[in-house]
Amino acid sequence: MSLAEKILRLDRRVIFVIIFIVGVYFAINPIGFPVITQPWVNDFYSEIEALQPGDIVLVHWSVQATSAEQVAGAVPTMQHLYRQEGIKMIHFSLGIQVDLLDQLIDEGNPAAHGKTYGEDWIQLGYIAGGETACAAIGSDIKGNFQNDWYGTPLNNLKLWNEISGSMKDIKLIVSLSSFDPGSDAVRRQLQVPYETPMILVGGAGGLTANMQWYNTKQYLGMLLGMTDNSAYEILINMPGIAARSTDVLSMLYVVAIVFIVIGNMAYLMSPQRRLRLR
Amino acid sequence: MISTNIGMWVGAIFTILVWTFLYKDNDLYVFAEYTYVGVSVGYGFAVAVKNIIDMGITPITSGETLLIIPLILGFLLYTNFVPKYRWVSRWPMAVLVGLGVGLAMRGAIKSDFIDQIRGTLIPLVSNEGPLQSFNNILIVVTVVTILYYFVYTVEPNPNSGLGIVSKNIRTLARALMMVGFGAAYGNVMMYRFTIFLGRVQYILYDLLGL
Numbered sequence: 359m360s361l362a363e364k365i366l367r368l369d370r371r372v373i374f375v376i377i378f379i380v381g382v383y384f385a386i387n388p389i390g391f392p393v394i395t396q397p398w399v400n401d402f403y404s405e406i407e408a409l410q411p412g413d414i415v416l417v418h419w420s421v422q423a424t425s426a427e428q429v430a431g432a433v434p435t436m437q438h439l440y441r442q443e444g445i446k447m448i449h450f451s452l453g454i455q456v457d458l459l460d461q462l463i464d465e466g467n468p469a470a471h472g473k474t475y476g477e478d479w480i481q482l483g484y485i486a487g488g489e490t491a492c493a494a495i496g497s498d499i500k501g502n503f504q505n506d507w508y509g510t511p512l513n514n515l516k517l518w519n520e521i522s523g524s525m526k527d528i529k530l531i532v533s534l535s536s537f538d539p540g541s542d543a544v545r546r547q548l549q550v551p552y553e554t555p556m557i558l559v560g561g562a563g564g565l566t567a568n569m570q571w572y573n574t575k576q577y578l579g580m581l582l583g584m585t586d587n588s589a590y591e592i593l594i595n596m597p598g599i600a601a602r603s604t605d606v607l608s609m610l611y612v613v614a615i616v617f618i619v620i621g622n623m624a625y626l627m628s629p630q631r632r633l634r635l636r
Numbered sequence: 637m638i639s640t641n642i643g644m645w646v647g648a649i650f651t652i653l654v655w656t657f658l659y660k661d662n663d664l665y666v667f668a669e670y671t672y673v674g675v676s677v678g679y680g681f682a683v684a685v686k687n688i689i690d691m692g693i694t695p696i697t698s699g700e701t702l703l704i705i706p707l708i709l710g711f712l713l714y715t716n717f718v719p720k721y722r723w724v725s726r727w728p729m730a731v732l733v734g735l736g737v738g739l740a741m742r743g744a745i746k747s748d749f750i751d752q753i754r755g756t757l758i759p760l761v762s763n764e765g766p767l768q769s770f771n772n773i774l775i776v777v778t779v780v781t782i783l784y785y786f787v788y789t790v791e792p793n794p795n796s797g798l799g800i801v802s803k804n805i806r807t808l809a810r811a812l813m814m815v816g817f818g819a820a821y822g823n824v825m826m827y828r829f830t831i832f833l834g835r836v837q838y839i840l841y842d843l844l845g846l
Contacts, residue, residue, distance in 0.1 A: 454684075
């Protein structure tokens with residue numbers, strides 16, 4: 359058996375072990391690679407910085423446990439929003455795991471920023487229906503809800519009585535989305551018809567798909583995956599887990615590239631390919 | 637400092653149980669998988685019931701009687717399980733499809749069609765420098781050639797000059813699509829690594845306090 363054939367028949371578990379070792383090693387011993395800030399991350403930051411006291415932000419969540427890592431930018435985004443003085447937030451979810459997103463909201467530590475539930479933010483919770491639900495929110499947010507997610511009548515909450523229910527009240531939509539129905543439904547039913555500015559927190563896997571919406575200004579800023587998130591953490595001056603992750607991700611990409619190159623070279627040299635070419 | 641939170645330990649143990657599948661399919665993995673499915677279904681059911689109560693039954697008892705109509709339509713979906721009355725479930729399904737398509741079209745035409753065309757109406761020579769000009773040219777060339785690739789109705793004679801040009805455009809379009817697929821594959825790898833890294837960080841940082 360030639361070397362090329364041996365490489366092509368390499369037990370995939372060897373690759374898993376190498377990836378695991380590299381991941382763990384660099385997670386414990388970061389090198390400190392520089393972080394590149396993409397223009398869409400700067401735009402994301404600027405949109406939140408531009409908020410004024412009294413502005414209302416509609417926060418959409420499509421996050422579940424299996425893909426929570428995809429929206430690694432959730433907690434820093436919450437922290438950045440809490441830092442903006444006097445802004446109000448209305449949260450809703452198109453996914454059922456509201457407890458998880460409540461946890462992410464709390465990790466941003468609203469109390470430390472003087473934010474109070476009912477006055478500064480409201481949790482509407484899970485709304486079934488995806489695109490239809492988004493359309494209902496757009497047409498009349500007040501008419502479609504009576505209680506918040508915890509069962510409190512919304513009329514008892516100060517913030518609820520301050521809004522008219524029109525999308526004109528909403529200064530910014532922040533969409534945190536890692537599955538469908540997600541940001542696409544919000545974009546089509548809330549951003550496009552009402553021309554409300556919208557920014558996206560998503561996964562690195564969504565870069566190629568979402569770039570078209572960023573280019574056409576449907577998303578005014580994006581925070582996609584851990585690499586963007588690490589740049590964002592530095593922008594808001596709150597370096598956290600993501601800032602430590604850049605090294606690990608970079609090294610994991612290097613490992614993947616090395617395996618791809620070696621695998622392709624082995625394939626090019628392998629007798630099977632020569633036979634196929636004949 | 638090592639976490640003393642039992643929930644975190646349970647999460648870490650289940651992560652490791654799922655990872656055992658990388659070695660080979662085994663009972664520990666199956667246990668983790670079945671537990672996940674059971675918990676997800678149970679949680680989903682509870683949330684669905686809460687949703688029906690909050691968004692349907694409570695408003696009806698408060699006087700919004702018109703909500704009975706969608707509630708009844710929703711229940712009619714279950715006739716799908718009774719062969720004799722299965723046809724009834726087509727009514728609510730028709731409402732769902734009609735409503736969904738109508739709403740999707742409302743946003744999609746502008747978002748997915750008009751704005752995308754507008755997005756290609758960009759200056760080929762940009763004021764922002766040669767790199768931006770190159771990007772703009774690349775966008776326009778990619779969109780036009782790939783759209784042409786999927787035009788099946790007119791095929792010029794392959795031996796004519798027009799046929800050779802057509803073939804070359806399709807070859808270029810195919811190459812550009814391959815670049816797109818490569819980028820998408822790279823994105824998928826980034827997505828997988830991020831999930832893996834998230835779990836590693838959970839165990840190392842949150843659980844073991846390293």
